[in-house]
Amino acid sequence: MIDFIMQPWPWWFSGILIGLTVPLLFLLAGKAFGISTSFQEIGAMCAPGKFEYLKNFQWRSGIWTVVFALGIMLGSFIAAGFLSSAPVEFLPASFVSVGGAVRLFIGGVLIGFGTRYAGGCTSGHAITGISNLNWPSLVATIFFFVGGLAVTWGLGHWIFAGISP
């Protein structure tokens, strides 16, 4: 049992737990599982009134998205620090460089812009949206993969030079 927890979890176990996050968050807090709205929340808290997109956002009720994000940080800290028998390699070591920082920042801009433009990310669209039979979420998820595959197979040699082992 302890051994099972300390090893990386098998896909079926992780998949079940990720799936259960949707009903549990609804039942315990009345919230639709999603993470990228937290970016908008942070924007609305930091620069209210600058843009209509942030001015119209109900940041008080939306504060839960940031609480959820803080919970994820804490949970990951616990998982990596106390529930893993071997260190978890999040990013390849080659990312710890100026080039890596630039890549991560640019990729981050694409994530922030893209998820807000699409209205959701892997959690809000792919998991919560599709499981609630919301067809635009299926379209969104298909295009997440269109973008990811295009970059990996099209520009991969240039972007990932020196990263992929």
Add this chain to the structure above:
Amino acid sequence: MNESTENTETQKASEPKADRFPSILTIAMVLLMGVLFGIVLTKSEVVRWQRVHDMFLFKEPFMYLIISTGIVVAAVSMLVIKKLGLKTIQGAAIKYEAKPFHKGVVIGGTIFGAGWAITGACPGPIYAQIGAGAWMALFTFAGAIAGMFLYAWLKPNLPH
């Protein structure tokens, strides 16, 4: 409670209601679920750049299996919630607010996918990486916030 279940996921609040902070109980439950989800993200390894890269290379089915299992389990759970008419622990009705289709779903979705492939992180894993001390992910986070502001700025001129 009811007003806080709405408007949170939608782009624009179509019928504005009073913007109130969630109750302490709701905040506590959200925090608890966040911690559990953060543990799952990290223990499942979906927060690893290599796993995401191998997914896009079709090198292993791992990520596809996790995502599809998650969708199936969530879908069955939502059916059960609907069939039994379950309510939240605070007694409010459970209602999924549908995300609408517009051009951004396609364009923004593709752009996000590109960022996912480059950084090896979608929004949840960005927070998980930072929490576990993978500090380079702070650049991903800074980029994501910049990207959000970029969208806020350009939104009036983008096709929707």
